[in-house]
Amino acid sequence: MEVVRKACLFVVNGAKSFQWVSRLTNTRKKLTIWIRNHFGFCKEIIIMLDKFFLEIQNQPPSPKNAQSEADIFLELKEDSSWQDAIWHQKSRETWLRDGDINTKFYHASGFFSQQTL
Numbered sequence: 001m002e003v004v005r006k007a008c009l010f011v012v013n014g015a016k017s018f019q020w021v022s023r024l025t026n027t028r029k030k031l032t033i034w035i036r037n038h039f040g041f042c043k044e045i046i047i048m049l050d051k052f053f054l055e056i057q058n059q060p061p062s063p064k065n066a067q068s069e070a071d072i073f074l075e076l077k078e079d080s081s082w083q084d085a086i087w088h089q090k091s092r093e094t095w096l097r098d099g100d101i102n103t104k105f106y107h108a109s110g111f112f113s114q115q116t117l
Helices: 002-008 016-039 042-058 063-098 103-116
Strands: none
Touching: 002 016, 042 063
8 A cells, every 4th residue: 555655646747637647657657566576576486485395305304394394385385376366367457458359259159049049
């Protein structure tokens, strides 16, 4: 919320509509940077955690290694779920923006099949 508040305080001169559009553009840019800094490195973190996980599994069993393995596994699972959520949101945004490419085809085929019945 702080990112949006700071971005909206962006000082712009000009017509009210120009100020509004400029603030929205600035807010979008600031949110993009915030998202990239907070969630954008999921892939790199997952790769790094996967390497650590494999290194610990190749070491001799010990209570310390078992605890480290469990901690890394939980963090790996959490970061993977973040990445899945991000991809789900991106696919949803794409679908909402572009729509379903085959929608016209399916509606037309349904319309024609109803007429032939």
